Structures are given as C-alpha cells and as structure tokens.
Amino acid sequence: MIVIGIDIGSVAAKGYIISSGHHHRTIIPTGWSPRDAGQVIIDQLLDASRIERDQVERIYVTGYGRVAFEQADKTITEIKCHARGIAELYPEVRTIIDIGGQDSKVIRIGEKGQVLDFAMNDKCAAGTGRFLQVMATALGLDVSELGHAEEPGQMQTISSMCTVFAESEIIGSLARGNPKGGIIAGLHQSVGKRVAAMVRRMGIKEQVAFTGGVAINPGVKRALEEELGTRIIVPEACQYTGALGAALLALENR
Amino acid sequence: MADYQQMWADLEMDLEKHDALCEVLPEAFGGIYLTQQDRPKGMDFYDFVVSEIHGVRPAEMLEHQKKGGKVFGTFCVYVPDEVVFAAGGIAAGLCGGSQFWVSGGEKVLPANTCPLIKASVGARLDKTCPFFLIPDMYVAENTCDGKKKAWEILAREVPMHIIDLPQMKRERDIAAFEAEIRDFIVTVEKVTGNKITAESLGKAIKLINNKRRALQRVYNARKASPVPISGKDALLVTQINFYDDPARAAQMANSLADELEQRIENKFGVFPDNAVRIMVSGTPMAIPNWKLHHIIESLGAAVVVEESCTGTRYFENLVDESASTLEEQIRAMAERYMKTNCACFTPNSARVEDIIRLSDEYKVDGIIDTNLQFCNLYSTESYLVKQSVTERNMPIMHIETDYSDQDFEQLRTRVEAFLEILRK
Numbered sequence: 037m038i039v040i041g042i043d044i045g046s047v048a049a050k051g052y053i054i055s056s057g058h059h060h061r062t063i064i065p066t067g068w069s070p071r072d073a074g075q076v077i078i079d080q081l082l083d084a085s086r087i088e089r090d091q092v093e094r095i096y097v098t099g100y101g102r103v104a105f106e107q108a109d110k111t112i113t114e115i116k117c118h119a120r121g122i123a124e125l126y127p128e129v130r131t132i133i134d135i136g137g138q139d140s141k142v143i144r145i146g147e148k149g150q151v152l153d154f155a156m157n158d159k160c161a162a163g164t165g166r167f168l169q170v171m172a173t174a175l176g177l178d179v180s181e182l183g184h185a186e187e188p189g190q191m192q193t194i195s196s197m198c199t200v201f202a203e204s205e206i207i208g209s210l211a212r213g214n215p216k217g218g219i220i221a222g223l224h225q226s227v228g229k230r231v232a233a234m235v236r237r238m239g240i241k242e243q244v245a246f247t248g249g250v251a252i253n254p255g256v257k258r259a260l261e262e263e264l265g266t267r268i269i270v271p272e273a274c275q276y277t278g279a280l281g282a283a284l285l286a287l288e289n290r
Numbered sequence: 291m292a293d294y295q296q297m298w299a300d301l302e303m304d305l306e307k308h309d310a311l312c313e314v315l316p317e318a319f320g321g322i323y324l325t326q327q328d329r330p331k332g333m334d335f336y337d338f339v340v341s342e343i344h345g346v347r348p349a350e351m352l353e354h355q356k357k358g359g360k361v362f363g364t365f366c367v368y369v370p371d372e373v374v375f376a377a378g379g380i381a382a383g384l385c386g387g388s389q390f391w392v393s394g395g396e397k398v399l400p401a402n403t404c405p406l407i408k409a410s411v412g413a414r415l416d417k418t419c420p421f422f423l424i425p426d427m428y429v430a431e432n433t434c435d436g437k438k439k440a441w442e443i444l445a446r447e448v449p450m451h452i453i454d455l456p457q458m459k460r461e462r463d464i465a466a467f468e469a470e471i472r473d474f475i476v477t478v479e480k481v482t483g484n485k486i487t488a489e490s491l492g493k494a495i496k497l498i499n500n501k502r503r504a505l506q507r508v509y510n511a512r513k514a515s516p517v518p519i520s521g522k523d524a525l526l527v528t529q530i531n532f533y534d535d536p537a538r539a540a541q542m543a544n545s546l547a548d549e550l551e552q553r554i555e556n557k558f559g560v561f562p563d564n565a566v567r568i569m570v571s572g573t574p575m576a577i578p579n580w581k582l583h584h585i586i587e588s589l590g591a592a593v594v595v596e597e598s599c600t601g602t603r604y605f606e607n608l609v610d611e612s613a614s615t616l617e618e619q620i621r622a623m624a625e626r627y628m629k630t631n632c633a634c635f636t637p638n639s640a641r642v643e644d645i646i647r648l649s650d651e652y653k654v655d656g657i658i659d660t661n662l663q664f665c666n667l668y669s670t671e672s673y674l675v676k677q678s679v680t681e682r683n684m685p686i687m688h689i690e691t692d693y694s695d696q697d698f699e700q701l702r703t704r705v706e707a708f709l710e711i712l713r714k
C-alpha cells in the first residue's frame with residue numbers, strides 16, 4: 037500500500053511517502069498558499085518515488101494549512117501526528133515538546149503512542165519560532181544561523197517575555213556593546229524558560245523528545261535541557277515528525 | 291426588518307457606527323446558525339428576535355416607559371429580577387458579547403480587563419446598543435474586581451444601584467444577601483413609584499420560576515441521545531431569555547421543549563447518536579458570543595450542557611413558592627440566589643460538584659472548561675476544576691479566549707486534538 041502524509045506548517049510544508057518499505061520525504065517553504073504547497077509536496081514525492089497519483093491509497097494532512105487542502109482523505113491535528121511519529125521513532129518517549137513557526141506544544145503520550153494530554157501556547161508569539169525569527173532579523177542574521185552563533189558562557193538574559201519588548205531590549209543590549217553570541221544565548225534561554233513552564237505544568241515524564249522546526253536549533257535544545265534538568269532527544273529529521281505520523285496513520289487507516 | 295431608524299435616533303445612538311454593527315451581525319448569524327441542519331421549528335422565534343435584535347424588544351421597552359413603566363439593566367445572575375417585575379418594571383440582562391464594543395471599552399478600561407466588561411462599557415459609551423441606552427437604572431453587583439470598578443465609570447452615565455454580593459456562603463452571608471434584597475426593594479419602589487406587596491412579589495416569583503422551569507425542560511431534553519437540539523441553538527435560547535419578556539420567554543421555551551420531547555420520542559437528533567458529547571463550563575457567553583460552541587460543533591461534537599451563567603447557573607434552582615409573607619419570600623429568594631455557584635465565592639467547591647453532577651446527568655464524554663481572557667477568578671479556579679475532574683477520569687481541557695477571531699485557528703486545532711483523544 038502507498039500512502040502520503042503531509043504537514044503544512046506556517047513556515048514549511050513537509051511530506052512523507054511510504055510505499056512497501058520505501059520512504060521518501062521532502063520539505064518546502066509554505067509560502068502564501070498552503071494549498072499550492074501541498075500540491076508541490078505531492079508532486080515532488082511522486083516524482084522522487086516514481087509513482088503515479090492514482091497508485092496512492094490515502095493522503096492524510098496535518099498542520100495549520102490542513103483545512104485549506106481539499107485533496108486530503110482525512111485531516112488530523114499536528115498533536116496526534118507528532119505523537120504517532122515519535123512513537124515510531126522512539127517508543128520510550130512520554131513527553132513531546134514541539135516548537136513550530138507559530139506555536140509551541142507539549143504532548144503527553146501513552147505506551148501505544150496515544151495522546152493523553154496536551155498544552156499549547158496562548159496567542160502570543162513568545163516561545164515560538166516566530167519569536168526567534170523576529171529576533172534574528174533584529175540581529176541581522178538568518179534564523180538558521182542562531183543555533184551555532186550562541187555563546188552560553190556570555191549569557192545576556194532577556195527579561196521581556198513579550199516579543200515586541202524583547203526586540204527593543206536586544207537592540208538596546210547590542211547598542212551597549214554586549215556580545216551578540218551572549219544575546220543569542222539569552223534568546224534561546226527565554227524560549228526555553230517559556231516552554232519549560234508549559235512542560236512543568238503538565239509534569240515532566242521521561243523520555244522527552246523535541247520536534248518541529250525550532251528543534252534544529254541546538255541552542256534551544258541546550259536551554260530546554262538546562263531549564264528542565266533532563267536530557268532531550270531530537271530526532272534526526274525533527275521537522276518531519278508530523279508528516280511521518282500522518283503517513284503512518286494513513287497506512288493504518290486510523 | 292421593520293424600520294427602527296427613528297427610534298434609534300431618538301435614543302441618540304451613534305447611527306453610523308450602529309449601521310456598521312447591523313451589517314456584520316446577519317452575516318455572522320447566517321454562517322453560524324442558519325447553516326445548521328434540522329433545526330427545531332421552535333427556533334424560528336429566536337431567529338426572528340436576532341433578525342430584529344435592536345428593534346423589537348427595545349421598542350417594547352420604550353413602549354413600557356411611555357406608559358410610565360421603568361426599565362432596569364442588569365449584568366449578573368445574582369440580581370433578583372423578581373423584585374423588578376413585582377414593582378411592574380422590566381429587568382433585562384445587558385452583558386456585551388461582541389468584539390465590536392471592545393474598543394469602546396478599551397478607551398477607559400485597562401487593557402487587561404475581560405472582554406465582557408470591556409464590551410459592556412463600550413456598548414454604553416459608544417452609544418451603539420439600544421439596550422444599554424434605554425434603562426432608567428443599572429443594577430450592578432460587587433462580584434469580580436473588574437466589574438466593581440467599571441460600575442464606578444458607568445455610574446457617571448446612568449443611575450446605578452449596587453448589590454453587595456457576599457463572597458462566602460455562611461448563614462450570616464445569606465442573611466446579608468437578604469438585607470441586600472430589602473435595600474433593592476426600597477430602590478425599585480422609589481424608582482417605579484410602586485409598592486411591592488407579598489402578592490405582587492409572589493406573582494413575580496412564579497413568573498420567573500416559570501421561565502426557569504421552561505429552560506430546565508429545554509436542557510433536560512439535551513440529556514437525550516441523539517441530542518435533539520444543537521448546543522448553539524440552546525445557547526441562543528438562554529441568551530435571549532436574559533432580556534426577553536419572562537412570560538413570553540417561558541412560553542417560547544416551553545413550546546420548543548414540547549417539540550424536543552417529541553423528537554426524543556421519535557429518536558430524532560441533530561447529531562448522530564455516537565457524536566461526542568461535550569460540556570462547556572466557565573464564564574458566561576453573552577450574545578452574540580457563539581465562538582467556542584461554533585468551533586466545537588463544526589468539528590462534529592455536540593455541546594449538550596453549559597455550566598455557566600448563560601446555562602445551568604441561570605435557571606437551575608427555583609425560589610420556594612410556598613413563602614407567603616414578604617419576609618418569607620425575601621428569605622426564600624436569598625436562599626435560592628445563594629445556591630448559585632460563581633467563582634467570585636470562596637470556597638467554591640460546590641461548583642466543582644455541580645460540574646461533576648452535570649457531567650453524569652448529561653452523559654458527557656469530555657469537558658471544555660473555559661474563561662474569558664483576564665478573568666482571574668475562573669482561570670484560577672480552572673486548576674481545581676481540572677484536578678477534581680481528572681481524578682474521576684473525565685477528560686477535560688481548559689481554554690482561555692476572548693471575543694476576537696485571532697485565535698480561531700489555534701482554538702480549532704486544540705479542540706480538534708481534544709476530540710481526537712475522546713474519539714480514539
């Protein structure tokens with residue numbers, strides 16, 4: 037059986053195709069149209085695995101763009117998909133921290149990968165990829181550069197939780213001549229604190245995995261580990277966890 | 291719609307702004323309500339009231355005033371409407387439920403005030419709601435801090451009577467509330483010029499009790515599976531009952547209940563009988579706040595009960611009708627009102643017990659406990675609610691939201707994920 041899982045996030049769209057043991061995956065920027073992004077993903081996956089559209093049994097779609105995508109046989113929330121994806125990769129995991137472009141989530145999963153409870157950030161951008169995006173721009177960097185540019189030894193703590201205030205705070209900090217690497221470490225700490233508070237509200241249960249686009253950033257992982265006092269697993273393809281989960285659920289027809 | 295332009299102009303409303311409001315409401319209502327399948331016929335009346343929301347009932351109230359009658363605007367289910375009706379007055383619940391009014395309230399209130407208070411203050415100050423302009427007096431209460439202070443601002447606009455609501459439930463608190471009712475009687479008698487007697491109060495007690503009984507019938511019908519009425523429709527019935535004429539409100543709710551009972555007999559529902567059944571608990575949803583219900587029901591789950599002031603807290607308890615002297619009646623009213631469990635009381639464990647009892651009675655699969663943003667009382671209490679409910683293995687999720695649409699997608703994801711857990 038051939039199935040596709042697609043995760044259309046606010047920043048990137050990810051796809052996963054499973055066909056008798058072969059896997060292919062792809063990622064593209066979501067851009068303005070989640071629908072178009074979904075189509076491009078399907079085309080790329082079919083191309084890469086040399087499969088025709090009508091050979092595909094089911095397509096499951098998740099992510100914020102899921103509602104706009106009509107070709108879906110089923111739409112499922114990111115929460116359930118991340119849980120399924122992680123259960124496949126790391127069956128020992130009980131807590132998932134997922135930080136994406138516009139929200140962050142904590143998911144408690146059971147032994148069979150079922151969702152037991154979850155929490156999501158409020159409307160505000162603090163503690164999400166968006167926060168880091170804004171700060172990277174203010175520092176004249178690309179968001180992908182932040183992770184390796186931090187200097188935790190020179191940590192400059194950011195006190196504002198609010199994105200707008202934090203932005204002026206780091207601009208001020210730069211102007212006072214504080215080292216950029218220290219400021220970046222402070223930003224990571226701020227995201228870590230925010231998200232760790234959410235994790236603690238639910239209760240930390242090991243093992244802990246970290247998924248979503250922000251998980252690529254080793255600085256945030258470091259900050260989360262310090263805040264939570266536990267080791268955190270970041271899957272090699274952390275961005276694809278949701279798409280993988282969607283594909284697996286499609287395979288299982290659930 | 292009949293032409294109410296002159297009436298609105300006479301009320302010195304801001305007609306331009308009001309037109310803007312009148313433009314958006316029908317569209318919102320159409321999308322949220324009229325798209326539902328198999329609605330009970332009995333909903334026609336409520337649809338009509340919404341279609342003339344700033345027309346029909348305000349016109350009746352103005353007519354009443356023309357004949358020398360008085361109108362009292364209220365903001366809380368602890369205000370004893372019986373007193374007003376016993377003196378030949380009209381009481382109408384006014385709480386604002388639209389984002390449209392929030393910015394008006396923000397002109398004078400701190401940003402971290404709940405949207406219900408902002409909208410209520412904004413509706414008055416911006417002069418875009420006839421209900422807020424008609425009353426001869428507002429009857430407000432000392433419940434949460436936000437309201438308490440907002441009344442001081444509104445008191446510069448309109449005569450105000452404040453009921454000092456006790457915040458504990460000891461015998462002396464019930465006695466204190468009795469004294470508040472007595473004071474309220476004096477005020478109402480003064481404003482209306484009518485004396486309240488045991489006879490008129492007795493009649494008013496029956497009048498309001500009958501409305502409560504009718505709503506109880508509608509809600510009882512929601513215990514059935516498949517559920518014969520959507521949560522959105524039931525919520526609308528309660529919302530409109532806050533300001534409709536109580537006798538008509540009872541009549542309409544009763545005939546709706548007749549229809550629902552018939553549906554139950556025919557096993558006819560508006561959701562399949564395996565639909566997930568949700569209880570919404572928490573802060574009130576003033577008209578036209580249908581946001582959360584709409585999200586839940588669009589995802590295929592049925593809201594079968596609201597543990598809120600626009601739900602069971604509004605009508606669950608009755609005033610003892612066997613009381614015959616004013617003295618006894620006032621005591622009976624105090625006892626009835628003090629049975630209502632709002633988070634402004636401490637301790638408020640009876641509310642948690644209510645939630646657990648209702649979840650049994652209505653056979654719910656999960657609870658969505660919600661509060662308006664910046665409502666410190668209910669958001670704090672949500673912690674204890676979650677603890678107690680979880681101990682009984684009942685799934686629960688907490689949502690804090692406001693009147694805006696900004697978090698619509700995010701809420702949809704959260705509710706959907708919650709439903710995925712319930713459906714597994």
Ligand code: SF4
Pocket residue numbers: 365366367368433434573574599632633634
């Ligand atoms: S929530 Fe409390 S304060 Fe608000 S209307 Fe209800 S009883 Fe009154």
Ligand code: SF4
Pocket residue numbers: 404405406407433434435436437573574662664665666667668
């Ligand atoms: S929702 Fe909360 S803050 Fe708002 S008026 Fe009611 S009790 Fe007060």
